[in-house]
Amino acid sequence: MSRREDRAGSAGPASAAVASPSANPVLRGLRPVISLRRITKVYRMGDIEVTALTGVSLDVVGGELLAVMGASGSGKSTMMNILGCLDTPSSGRYLLDGVDVRRLDESVLARVRNRKIGFVFQSFNLIPRTSAVANVEMPLAYAGVSPKERRARAMFALEEVGLADRAHHLPSELSGGQQQRAAVARAIATNPSLVLADEPTGNLDSRSTHEIMDIFARLNDAGRTVVLITHEPEVAELTRRIVRLRDGSVLSDESTAGEHLHASNMGEDTRMGAV
Amino acid sequence: MSWLENIRIALRGLNANKLRSSLTVLGILIGVGAVIILVAVGTGSSQAVQNRIKALGTNTITVLGTGRFGRGPATTGTQSRAATLTAADVSLLQDKNEAPDVLTVSPVISTSVTATNGSATSTMTVTGTTPTYTGASDFQVQAGRNLTSADITQHARVAVVGQTLISDLFSPGSNPIGSVISLGSAQVQIIGVLATKGTTGANDPNAVAIIPYTTAEDRLTGYSASFSELIVQSQSAGDINAAESEVASVLAGANHTTVSALPFRFLNEGSLLSTSQSTNQTFTVLLGAVAAISLLVGGIGIMNIMLVTVTERTREIGIRKAIGAPKSAILGQFLTEAVILSLIGGVVGVIVGVVGSHFKIIGVQPVLSWQSIVEAFGVAVAVGVFFGFYPANRAASMRPIDALRYE
Ligand SMILES: Nc1ncnc2c1ncn2[C@@H]1O[C@H](COP(=O)(O)OP(=O)(O)OP(=O)(O)O)[C@@H](O)[C@H]1O
Ligand SMILES: [Mg+2]
Numbered sequence: 001m002s003r004r005e006d007r008a009g010s011a012g013p014a015s016a017a018v019a020s021p022s023a024n025p026v027l028r029g030l031r032p033v034i035s036l037r038r039i040t041k042v043y044r045m046g047d048i049e050v051t052a053l054t055g056v057s058l059d060v061v062g063g064e065l066l067a068v069m070g071a072s073g074s075g076k077s078t079m080m081n082i083l084g085c086l087d088t089p090s091s092g093r094y095l096l097d098g099v100d101v102r103r104l105d106e107s108v109l110a111r112v113r114n115r116k117i118g119f120v121f122q123s124f125n126l127i128p129r130t131s132a133v134a135n136v137e138m139p140l141a142y143a144g145v146s147p148k149e150r151r152a153r154a155m156f157a158l159e160e161v162g163l164a165d166r167a168h169h170l171p172s173e174l175s176g177g178q179q180q181r182a183a184v185a186r187a188i189a190t191n192p193s194l195v196l197a198d199e200p201t202g203n204l205d206s207r208s209t210h211e212i213m214d215i216f217a218r219l220n221d222a223g224r225t226v227v228l229i230t231h232e233p234e235v236a237e238l239t240r241r242i243v244r245l246r247d248g249s250v251l252s253d254e255s256t257a258g259e260h261l262h263a264s265n266m267g268e269d270t271r272m273g274a275v
Numbered sequence: 276m277s278w279l280e281n282i283r284i285a286l287r288g289l290n291a292n293k294l295r296s297s298l299t300v301l302g303i304l305i306g307v308g309a310v311i312i313l314v315a316v317g318t319g320s321s322q323a324v325q326n327r328i329k330a331l332g333t334n335t336i337t338v339l340g341t342g343r344f345g346r347g348p349a350t351t352g353t354q355s356r357a358a359t360l361t362a363a364d365v366s367l368l369q370d371k372n373e374a375p376d377v378l379t380v381s382p383v384i385s386t387s388v389t390a391t392n393g394s395a396t397s398t399m400t401v402t403g404t405t406p407t408y409t410g411a412s413d414f415q416v417q418a419g420r421n422l423t424s425a426d427i428t429q430h431a432r433v434a435v436v437g438q439t440l441i442s443d444l445f446s447p448g449s450n451p452i453g454s455v456i457s458l459g460s461a462q463v464q465i466i467g468v469l470a471t472k473g474t475t476g477a478n479d480p481n482a483v484a485i486i487p488y489t490t491a492e493d494r495l496t497g498y499s500a501s502f503s504e505l506i507v508q509s510q511s512a513g514d515i516n517a518a519e520s521e522v523a524s525v526l527a528g529a530n531h532t533t534v535s536a537l538p539f540r541f542l543n544e545g546s547l548l549s550t551s552q553s554t555n556q557t558f559t560v561l562l563g564a565v566a567a568i569s570l571l572v573g574g575i576g577i578m579n580i581m582l583v584t585v586t587e588r589t590r591e592i593g594i595r596k597a598i599g600a601p602k603s604a605i606l607g608q609f610l611t612e613a614v615i616l617s618l619i620g621g622v623v624g625v626i627v628g629v630v631g632s633h634f635k636i637i638g639v640q641p642v643l644s645w646q647s648i649v650e651a652f653g654v655a656v657a658v659g660v661f662f663g664f665y666p667a668n669r670a671a672s673m674r675p676i677d678a679l680r681y682e
Binding site for chain 2: 081084086087106107110111112113114115119121125126127128129138139141142143147186190
């Protein structure tokens with residue numbers, strides 16, 4: 001808990017602090033889990049080039065709960081895909097646990113995606129015609145877990161997201177919020193140290209939003225690093241740090257008031273409406 | 276992820292598109308079945324031809340005397356002299372100094388007659404010959420006795436008859452030996468009965484009566500001083516070609532001509548066998564090749580359907596890769612699907628091929644060969660691996676982000 005105290009002590013109205021993570025006093029002295037160094041991403045479509053990221057630098061240390069905000073098209077998903085080792089930057093370096101991912105070959109990257117990272121997609125991305133529990137088991141299968149243990153761990157993950165009673169339903173038989181929770185269960189099933197979520201509450205009503213955010217809060221309390229993209233200020237306010245992107249670069253990087261996010265006071269919290 | 280789970284996933288994938296999977300399997304099935312059946316037909320027809328040649332006799336050369344001297348129309352305008360196989364030729368060939376590799380020479384006069392015994396009749400071939408004919412033609416005297424030299428010189432009215440004649444003219448159980456029957460206009464006494472000889476072609480070798488050639492000339496064909504053919508037996512199978520050239524040169528000498536100008540036709544059992552063997556082999560290989568092409572087409576069908584499947588499931592591939600599926604797992608998953616398709620096609624194709632080979636096809640009884648079954652099945656599976664590899668590799672090589680973005 002010393003980290004949290006440290007942060008609480010040094011946090012202030014940081015909206016003026018711009019772009020450089022090393023300038024963020026919160027992170028000083030801690031070894032980052034994620035380190036982006038002047039990342040650019042250029043999409044080429046025939047003769048047209050679209051620059052989605054124009055030199056993003058960002059450090060995230062272990063155990064952080066961080067929200068990425070920004071207007072549509074500002075490059076949030078592009079950055080998240082790079083963080084999740086799903087896409088590669090056009091230039092710049094991405095150090096994951098101190099290792100440059102560019103130096104990792106395809107099979108190592110697959111293992112990193114499987115063990116170290118849990119990715120929650122904006123569009124759920126559950127495999128159709130496959131039950132919720134089978135979907136959650138899938139990363140465990142690729143991790144080489146035995147079928148019996150796989151089932152037990154998948155059920156445990158579904159219980160954590162409160163979906164155990166829907167375990168054998170197909171994705172098409174689940175509501176949007178339930179699908180999103182199944183996707184979260186899949187992301188946490190292998191017990192990854194880093195959870196990345198791209199607009200996990202984008203399509204959800206406020207109640208489902210609370211449920212999902214509750215899950216992330218608990219994950220974070222359990223020591224996992226959580227990075228999530230959101231458009232909703234009230235969701236971002238529940239995190240401890242907000243990174244804003246504009247036109248492919250970091251506009252601001254600020255710590256929020258902190259301390260107010262706990263599993264116990266989520267749900268019908270009145271403060272949600274006040275923000 | 277174990278291969279057993281791979282199989283389960285693949286089966287679920289195939290099950291989701293039953294019609295499409297069945298049609299793809301059908302392609303392989305037809306290919307495998309066709310290879311097995313056509314090779315069996317080829318083998319069967321080749322065996323039939325060889326049995327027919329073997330039925331000609333053991334180590335025999337058949338000399339057919341049907342020609343005339345001179346190639347083309349005679350330039351002098353006079354009718355060219357007929358070259359015939361005569362009794363003199365027979366005694367020359369039997370001379371060990373002239374033809375040391377010849378064991379026996381049997382002249383043959385044959386004609387088709389209706390045999391009658393009381394009211395029973397049977398159409399059959401009468402062969403006028405000498406005692407050595409039965410041995411040379413691979414006949415066995417089952418009851419009674421063979422012809423003797425005395426029968427020949429005495430123009431004896433006796434016959435050694437085949438089983439078809441016995442069953443046509445006599446009631447079962449009765450002893451035909453000693454009975455007198457009519458062969459056309461000739462009355463002969465049965466002195467021997469031949470054992471059944473395997474039927475191999477259109478002609479029934481058991482519908483035969485063997486009588487002295489002298490009697491045949493007297494009673495049936497009239498005296499013409501010539502034979503329709505000579506059956507020459509060589510000392511051994513290895514001597515058959517030597518015997519053939521000796522016979523040819525003796526006959527050339529007797530007819531005052533050269534070997535190449537001889538108007539007789541020589542059917543050498545040994546060379547007939549090897550010629551037919553090689554032509555039949557070519558035939559079988561050709562049939563097999565045609566069938567193999569259909570197997571190839573089946574393989575292309577697998578590739579086609581797997582490409583469609585991979586395209587359809589691009590997003591699923593993206594999700595799997597995003598949650599940590601290694602390249603090998605995706606490759607294994609789709610390759611398994613392709614191989615299962617070809618495996619099912621192969622197994623059912625073998626069943627269809629084996630069952631189909633039990634029916635006569637265009638008059639040929641197919642003969643199954645284990646080799647063709649194993650090969651067709653093996654090739655089917657190999658086709659699945661080969662044509663499944665490209666689509667599976669394409670799936671496995673997709674970048675996760677591209678696969679996820681696929682619409
Ligand atoms: N595959 C692609 N090909 C070409 N351009 C792309 C591609 N993906 C994204 N872009 C472009 O890159 C820019 C950033 O896109 P990105 O998806 O990162 O935005 P975002 O911040 O996630 O937006 P939103 O909030 O709407 O999801 C946009 O201008 C977009 O048009
Ligand atoms: Mg986005």
